[in-house]
Amino acid sequence: xxxxxxxxxxxxxxxxxxxxxxxxxxxxxxxxxxxxxxxxxxxxxxxxxxxxxxxxxxxxxxxxxxxxxxxxxxxxxxxxxxxxxxxxxxxxxxxxxxxxxxxxxxxxxxxxxxxxxxxxxxxxxxxxxxxxxxxxxxxxxxxxxxxxxxxxxxxxxxxxxxxxxxxxxxxxxxxxxxxxxxxxxxxxxxxxxxxxxxxxxxxxxxxxxxxxxxxxxxxxxxxxxxxxxxxxxxxxxxxxxxxxxxxxxxxxxxxxxxxxxxxxxxxxxxxxxxxxxxxxxxxxxxxxxxxxxxxxxxxxxxxxxxxxxxxxxxxxxxxxxxxxxxxxxxxxxxxxxxxxxxxxxxxxxxxxxxxxxxxxxxxxxxxxxxxxxxxxxxxxxxxxxxxxxxxxxxxxxxxxxx
Amino acid sequence: xxxxxxxxxxxxxxxxxxxxxxxxxxxxxxxxxxxxxxxxxxxxxxxxxxxxxxxxxxxxxxxxxxxxxxxxxxxxxxxxxxxxxxxxxxxxxxxxxxxxxxxxxxxxxxxxxxxxxxxxxxxxxxxxxxxxxxxxxxxxxxxxxxxxxxxxxxxxxxxxxxxxxxxxxxxxxxxxxxxxxxxxxxxxxxxxxxxxxxxxxxxxxxxxxxxxxxxxxxxxxxxxxxxxxxxxxxxxxxxxxxxxxxxxxxxxxxxxxxxxxxxxxxxxxxxxxxxxxxxxxxxxxxxxxxxxxxxxxxxxxxxxxxxxxxxxxxxxxxxxxxxxxxxxxxxxxxxxxxxxxxxxxxxxxxxxxxxxxxxxxxxxxxxxxxxxxxxxxxxxxxxxxxxxxxxxxxxxxxxxxx
Numbered sequence: 001x002x003x004x005x006x007x008x009x010x011x012x013x014x015x016x017x018x019x020x021x022x023x024x025x026x027x028x029x030x031x032x033x034x035x036x037x038x039x040x041x042x043x044x045x046x047x048x049x050x051x052x053x054x055x056x057x058x059x060x061x062x063x064x065x066x067x068x069x070x071x072x073x074x075x076x077x078x079x080x081x082x083x084x085x086x087x088x089x090x091x092x093x094x095x096x097x098x099x100x101x102x103x104x105x106x107x108x109x110x111x112x113x114x115x116x117x118x119x120x121x122x123x124x125x126x127x128x129x130x131x132x133x134x135x136x137x138x139x140x141x142x143x144x145x146x147x148x149x150x151x152x153x154x155x156x157x158x159x160x161x162x163x164x165x166x167x168x169x170x171x172x173x174x175x176x177x178x179x180x181x182x183x184x185x186x187x188x189x190x191x192x193x194x195x196x197x198x199x200x201x202x203x204x205x206x207x208x209x210x211x212x213x214x215x216x217x218x219x220x221x222x223x224x225x226x227x228x229x230x231x232x233x234x235x236x237x238x239x240x241x242x243x244x245x246x247x248x249x250x251x252x253x254x255x256x257x258x259x260x261x262x263x264x265x266x267x268x269x270x271x272x273x274x275x276x277x278x279x280x281x282x283x284x285x286x287x288x289x290x291x292x293x294x295x296x297x298x299x300x301x302x303x304x305x306x307x308x309x310x311x312x313x314x315x316x317x318x319x320x321x322x323x324x325x326x327x328x329x330x331x332x333x334x335x336x337x338x339x340x341x342x343x344x345x346x347x348x349x350x351x352x353x354x355x356x357x358x359x360x361x362x363x364x365x366x367x368x369x370x371x372x373x374x375x376x377x378x379x380x381x382x383x384x385x386x387x388x389x390x391x392x393x394x395x396x397x398x399x400x401x402x
Numbered sequence: 403x404x405x406x407x408x409x410x411x412x413x414x415x416x417x418x419x420x421x422x423x424x425x426x427x428x429x430x431x432x433x434x435x436x437x438x439x440x441x442x443x444x445x446x447x448x449x450x451x452x453x454x455x456x457x458x459x460x461x462x463x464x465x466x467x468x469x470x471x472x473x474x475x476x477x478x479x480x481x482x483x484x485x486x487x488x489x490x491x492x493x494x495x496x497x498x499x500x501x502x503x504x505x506x507x508x509x510x511x512x513x514x515x516x517x518x519x520x521x522x523x524x525x526x527x528x529x530x531x532x533x534x535x536x537x538x539x540x541x542x543x544x545x546x547x548x549x550x551x552x553x554x555x556x557x558x559x560x561x562x563x564x565x566x567x568x569x570x571x572x573x574x575x576x577x578x579x580x581x582x583x584x585x586x587x588x589x590x591x592x593x594x595x596x597x598x599x600x601x602x603x604x605x606x607x608x609x610x611x612x613x614x615x616x617x618x619x620x621x622x623x624x625x626x627x628x629x630x631x632x633x634x635x636x637x638x639x640x641x642x643x644x645x646x647x648x649x650x651x652x653x654x655x656x657x658x659x660x661x662x663x664x665x666x667x668x669x670x671x672x673x674x675x676x677x678x679x680x681x682x683x684x685x686x687x688x689x690x691x692x693x694x695x696x697x698x699x700x701x702x703x704x705x706x707x708x709x710x711x712x713x714x715x716x717x718x719x720x721x722x723x724x725x726x727x728x729x730x731x732x733x734x735x736x737x738x739x740x741x742x743x744x745x746x747x748x749x750x751x752x753x754x755x756x757x758x759x760x761x762x763x764x765x766x767x768x769x770x771x772x773x774x775x776x777x778x779x780x781x782x783x784x785x786x787x788x789x790x791x792x793x794x795x796x797x798x799x800x801x802x803x804x
Contacts, residue, residue: 081791083785083787083788083791086787086790086791087746087747087787090740090744090745090746090747090790091746092744291793291794294741294742294793295741295793296741297741297742297744299701325793326791326792326793327792327793327794328794328795329793329794329795331794332793332794338492339696339697339698339699340696340699342492342494342699343492344489344492344493345489345492383485385485385488385489386485388488388492389483389485389488389728390728390729391693391696391697391727391728391729391731391734392693392729392730392731392733392734393730393731394796
């Protein structure tokens with residue numbers, strides 16, 4: 001049976017143009033022809049090709065149609081939550097102090113190591129439903145709260161199970177998310193274990209599940225040299241690098257990402273101008289995480305405008321995780337992108353759709369041009385800008401289902 | 403018929419203690435006895451006095467009970483919206499640039515002058531419903547988008563109508579919200595008209611409607627001396643002063659508020675340390691508006707911690723208005739209070755309940771001690787801190803209705 005149909009009665013359609021870095025098509029009174037789960041044609045309704053004239057029509061109800069959001073940086077799976085530690089932070093303790101005392105990420109590592117694959121899948125699926133209700137149709141998801149082979153393997157198995165259940169997600173191996181307690185602070189030995197043992201074994205046990213590999217390059221965690229070694233090992237296993245870079249201090253993370261041809265460099269609050277130029281030249285996507293800046297009460301927002309001026313195709317992400325950003329809401333990210341990173345609406349929208357899809361090597365997501373997956377959101381607003389303007393309002397999209 | 407009843411099956415009850423500046427009672431397995439629309443007793447259920455043993459029970463469903471939020475700074479009534487200008491701002495224009503070109507507040511003044519009392523009441527009621535759904539049970543509401551007598555009078559009449567319809571709100575006359583276009587920038591003549599003509603006439607036409615008077619003391623608007631004159635005239639009419647103070651630059655607004663015994667000084671991003679001490683000594687409530695800082699993309703958050711350390715009873719508010727903060731959401735304020743103003747949860751909660759009620763001279767709001775109005779919110783969470791922790795989630799309270 002054919003699924004040919006045409007979405008009509010739209011106030012308009014807003015989509016990035018995959019052929020141009022920051023161009024957003026704004027088509028009033030639009031129609032969208034779909035077939036085989038893909039976009040076949042988009043344009044003004046009056047220009048609908050004759051071949052589509054007798055296809056079944058779907059009523060958009062006067063909404064704006066957009067592509068679904070793509071979130072290129074989440075730590076979806078973990079055990080426990082960190083609201084207790086959060087309260088300590090509100091009473092003045094810093095994230096770094098709590099981590100130094102064995103709390104912070106270590107607490108989540110303990111809870112995650114104690115979780116079964118079944119536990120992880122159940123909580124992961126609940127979170128994925130929350131993301132989807134808010135318009136996120138595809139996510140990048142990292143391991144990294146295991147910090148040892150068996151727990152990282154369970155995380156990878158849980159992601160594989162979620163993929164098999166039909167969730168659209170890309171998996172990134174991040175066993176180098178922090179120093180594992182077993183190594184007593186010996187980052188060199190820890191990096192060696194990740195590169196030589198854990199990554200090859202994870203790929204061997206779970207073939208085809210992960211597409212990316214990531215490492216936290218930061219003062220007190222892994223050096224750029226150790227990051228190079230880990231990501232190099234990942235590349236030899238077919239994993240494309242991503243880098244947690246220049247988050248709390250400058251450590252040359254953006255430069256490293258450019259050198260390795262990474263798909264993304266993420267966080268970047270302390271990115272150098274040389275790092276920005278290097279990312280632009282190497283087509284590394286800077287992935288900025290403004291809700292983390294908000295949640296940690298920091299004052300240094302990532303320099304989005306400078307990166308755009310340097311020629312970078314900036315993407316935005318939630319950074320969903322229990323310690324520094326318990327946020328599953330793309331609207332919060334869109335708003336912070338506009339209000340504090342000083343992106344225009346069109347830029348922030350592109351940074352939540354086309355550019356993250358590009359950084360995940362998914363050409364058929366993040367836009368609604370022909371060939372794109374038919375992941376269409378319908379927004380019952382007069383102007384899409386309202387989503388940012390009425391700050392604090394929980395707008396939710398409707399979905400165009402098959 | 404008696405309305406005696408006891409709210410039971412609560413996970414806990416959280417309320418400020420009106421007898422102590424920053425004390426929050428946290429009562430697990432609480433009960434709350436209500437009679438005559440007021441709180442009669444609160445405590446652990448096991449300690450419920452015998453006299454209440456046979457009163458009807460109301461099932462709290464295992465929720466946390468709290469007092470309703472009180473919002474001490476809104477510009478509830480205005481015509482039009484400013485999303486078009488907002489888009490210009492996202493493309494780089496500043497709030498001040500737009501205002502200098504005759505946009506900004508002037509645009510809202512034009513739309514408000516064109517609105518009937520009926521229009522204003524209708525849009526006001528819609529906004530009040532939105533506030534209430536989010537847990538706000540009492541608001542301070544300002545005139546100020548008329549900037550001339552007749553339009554300010556229509557705004558006051560609309561507020562009077564909303565009060566008559568049962569909405570719990572306090573009205574503040576703010577005809578000195580900006581310089582009126584008719585005065586061609588002559589602030590002195592404008593201040594004279596406000597003090598000598600408009601305020602007396604508004605009070606005469608609408609007796610008993612307004613309790614407060616406000617003025618925007620700022621570089622390029624009214625000087626402290628003009629503010630003193632306007633608020634002095636208000637005081638002689640029985641209106642308690644509030645002051646838009648030190649928002650965009652230091653102009654001695656906090657000091658002026660202390661000198662006049664004002665109920666509040668609002669905004670205060672550029673408040674001096676002397677101003678903080680003066681407010682503490684004169685018991686002026688600093689009303690901080692962090693969503694405005696967020697929405698305007700500013701980096702200077704009000705110094706809440708310094709004010710608390712100086713002995714001030716800080717309050718938080720939405721500043722709801724079309725130009726600098728289209729936000730009706732107390733959760734957004736609670737979160738920014740914790741995350742960016744660095745208040746503890748208990749402080750931010752008190753700053754959204756007890757302290758704003760106190761600044762509005764409403765002893766029976768903002769807490770749940772005996773005598774308080776039975777405005778009880780029920781939150782279906784394990785811990786109240788979750789409201790801040792799960793940043794971006796649109797928690798909504800249930801209401802205890804009569």
